[in-house]
Amino acid sequence: MAERLRSSLRGEVIDRGHPGYDEARAVWNGLIDRRPAVIARCAGTADVVEAVTVAREHRPVVSIRGGGHQVAGSGVCDDGLVIDLSPMKGVHVDPSARTARAQAGVTWGELDRETQLHGLITPGGEISATGIAGLTLGGGLGFVMRTFGLSCDSVRSLEIVTADGVARTASREEEPDLFWAARGGGRGLGVVTSFEFDLHALGPEVAGVLVLHAHERAEEVLRAWRDATYTAPETVTPEILLWSVPAGPAIPPELHRSNCVMVGAVYGGPPGDGATAALAPQRDLGPPLMDLSGTVPYVTLQSANTWRFPDGERYFMKSHFMEELTDDAIRTLVDWDSRRPTPESLIVVRTLGGAVARVGPDDSAFAHRSARYNVSIDAGWRDPALDEAAIGWARSAWDAMKPFSSGGTYVNFAGLGEDASELRGAVFGAHEERLERTRAAYDPEGLFAPAARRP
Numbered sequence: 001m002a003e004r005l006r007s008s009l010r011g012e013v014i015d016r017g018h019p020g021y022d023e024a025r026a027v028w029n030g031l032i033d034r035r036p037a038v039i040a041r042c043a044g045t046a047d048v049v050e051a052v053t054v055a056r057e058h059r060p061v062v063s064i065r066g067g068g069h070q071v072a073g074s075g076v077c078d079d080g081l082v083i084d085l086s087p088m089k090g091v092h093v094d095p096s097a098r099t100a101r102a103q104a105g106v107t108w109g110e111l112d113r114e115t116q117l118h119g120l121i122t123p124g125g126e127i128s129a130t131g132i133a134g135l136t137l138g139g140g141l142g143f144v145m146r147t148f149g150l151s152c153d154s155v156r157s158l159e160i161v162t163a164d165g166v167a168r169t170a171s172r173e174e175e176p177d178l179f180w181a182a183r184g185g186g187r188g189l190g191v192v193t194s195f196e197f198d199l200h201a202l203g204p205e206v207a208g209v210l211v212l213h214a215h216e217r218a219e220e221v222l223r224a225w226r227d228a229t230y231t232a233p234e235t236v237t238p239e240i241l242l243w244s245v246p247a248g249p250a251i252p253p254e255l256h257r258s259n260c261v262m263v264g265a266v267y268g269g270p271p272g273d274g275a276t277a278a279l280a281p282q283r284d285l286g287p288p289l290m291d292l293s294g295t296v297p298y299v300t301l302q303s304a305n306t307w308r309f310p311d312g313e314r315y316f317m318k319s320h321f322m323e324e325l326t327d328d329a330i331r332t333l334v335d336w337d338s339r340r341p342t343p344e345s346l347i348v349v350r351t352l353g354g355a356v357a358r359v360g361p362d363d364s365a366f367a368h369r370s371a372r373y374n375v376s377i378d379a380g381w382r383d384p385a386l387d388e389a390a391i392g393w394a395r396s397a398w399d400a401m402k403p404f405s406s407g408g409t410y411v412n413f414a415g416l417g418e419d420a421s422e423l424r425g426a427v428f429g430a431h432e433e434r435l436e437r438t439r440a441a442y443d444p445e446g447l448f449a450p451a452a453r454r455p
Contacts, residue, residue: 001037001038001058001060001081002037004057004058005050008050008054009040009042009050010044010046011040011042011043012041013038013041014038015037015038015039016035021039024039025039025082026068026312027070027073027075028067029072029313029314029315030311031316031387032073032076034077035078036063036077036078037060037079037080038082039081039082039084040054040081040082040083041084041086042084043087043088044088045194048083048085048167048191048193049161049166049167051083051191052161052163052165052191052447053165054081055447056163056445056447058081060079060081061078061080062082062083063077063450064082064083064085064191064448065082065083065084065085065086066105066133067086067106067107067129067130067131067134068086069127069129069134070131070134071315071316071317071412071413071415072414072416074454077450085103085104085105085191085193086105086131088103088105088194089103089105089106090102090106091106091110091114093114093117093118093120093199095118095120098120098200099156099198099199100122100197100199101194101197103193103194104131104194105131105133106131107130107132108127108128108129108132109128109302109303109306112124112299113299116203116297116298116299119202120199120200120201120202121199121202122197123142123149123151123153123154123200124140124142124302125141126141126302126305127305128303128306129309129311132195133192133195136151136183137184137185137192138152138184138186138412139151139152139411140152141412142237143301143302144237145237145352146235146268146351146355147268148200148355152184152366153355153359153364154200155196156171157169157170157171157174157179157196158171158179158182158194158195159192159193159194160178160189160192160193161190161191161193163190163442163445163448164442168190177441178438178442180438181365181438183364184364184365185428185431185435186365186411186428187448187452187454188439188443188450188451188452188453189438189439189442189448189452190442190443202298203299204297205271205296205298206267206295206296206301207266207272207276207279207294208264208265208267208295208301209238209263209264209265209279209283209293210264210291210292210293211262211263211290211292211293212255212260212261212262212288212291213260213261213263213287213289214289215242215259215260217261218242218261218334220286221286222325222330222334225238225263225285226330228285229372229373231281232278232281233278234268234353234354234355235267235275236267236268237350238263238264238265238282239263239265239348239349239351240261240264240348241264241346241348242333242334242337242340242348243259243260243262244257245258245260245289250292255290259338263283263285264282271295308344309380313344313381314380314381314382314386314387316378316390316391317394317413317415318398318409318413318414318415319374319376319398319409319410319413319414320375320401320404320408320409321374321406321410322371322372322373322405322406323370323371323373324372325375325404329401329404332401332404333347333401336397339393341389341390342381342382344382345380345393345394346380347375347376347377347397349373350373351372352368352371352372352373353372356369357370365434367429368406368408370406371406371408374410374413375405377394378394379393379394391416395415407426408429411427420454421453
């Protein structure tokens with residue numbers, strides 16, 4: 001298979017004998033240690049077509065890698081073929097039309113850098129090293145989603161190579177079922193090679209809230225924050241984190257790595273008096289440890305937490321969508337926060353609604369439009385000896401929060417491969433049957449079926 005790929009691809013083909021093999025198979029999550037037979041590093045769509053053609057001939061397990069930042073490591077497989085899109089970094093911004101075309105190897109930091117030249121954005125994730133492809137295909141929660149929607153809501157069209165080796169354009173007018181499925185339907189539809197996004201005016205400066213509160217006040221702050229989210233305007237996207245104080249230069253050393261409550265929010269409009277007034281309820285939740293709120297460049301905001309999730313460390317994340325955050329749920333969150341196995345581990349509550357909820361429930365494959373919150377249990381650690389304890393904490397905390405869940409789980413925070421079978425209904429909800437029909441229509445022989453089964 002490797003020689004067949006080398007004879008037809010412009011990009012590099014890496015097998016187990018290649019000196020760059022270990023580097024090429026590594027992904028962001030150091031917990032993932034898989035050894036594919038071949039890695040096809042595609043230079044463009046034509047290479048992807050050839051790689052899919054070879055896969056049809058040889059029938060290996062196929063994984064598709066974009067940014068390589070997916071928690072479950074679904075971009076790499078054991079003993080199969082990795083179609084690696086990470087070399088595909090093209091971005092073209094049309095400021096007049098307010099659109100951008102970006103290839104599937106682009107990260108959010110790279111896309112933001114280009115769009116912010118024109119004071120424009122498309123809503124992305126919260127870590128700038130995340131690839132645009134995986135996040136968007138899974139829906140795309142982010143800092144400004146209540147104002148501008150999920151990442152998938154700004155997709156105008158996409159190019160995708162389906163299992164028959166055909167490069168197709170999917171949009172509302174062309175291949176509408178495929179377009180529907182690709183916006184929130186996750187993986188296993190084909191190989192998406194590029195996205196065309198709508199852009200929105202925001203930046204270069206944005207106003208935001210970042211307030212640290214003492215951990216002893218966690219229940220009180222969570223209740224006050226919840227109440228403030230009920231009346232937050234759509235221009236504000238609030239979130240709250242049970243985490244550790246970062247070791248930043250602006251923070252007194254005696255606070256570094258101590259447990260705290262972090263309240264964050266971003267205003268999806270120009271800084272000024274309107275932003276200050278809209279953000280005030282997020283800042284006024286009682287006496288803080290520190291208030292780091294202010295105005296920052298959008299690209300700085302989007303990369304602010306990236307250093308806290310470095311490549312090669314170990315991660316496990318699993319989430320619930322929730323309609324309400326009850327007092328009992330808050331007590332349960334604080335209890336499990338007190339058991340965090342490492343300072344790097346955290347619990348995040350994100351607020352949906354606004355533009356997310358305005359999209360019709362069946363207009364895309366994202367199945368959680370009505371949810372008010374997403375609660376993510378995120379374990380992070382360095383020492384492999386902590387694997388069992390860290391993963392066990394996250395899974396146990398997730399189980400403890402299950403009685404408060406709406407029954408939904410975000411595909412991008414859905415555990416590891418062994419969690420996939422129990423969560424399929426929770427991830428895709430009422431859309432699961434239509435997604436399966438769409439996959440079967442475009443991939444009747446199941447070339448991408450293993451990819452569809454992964455979180």
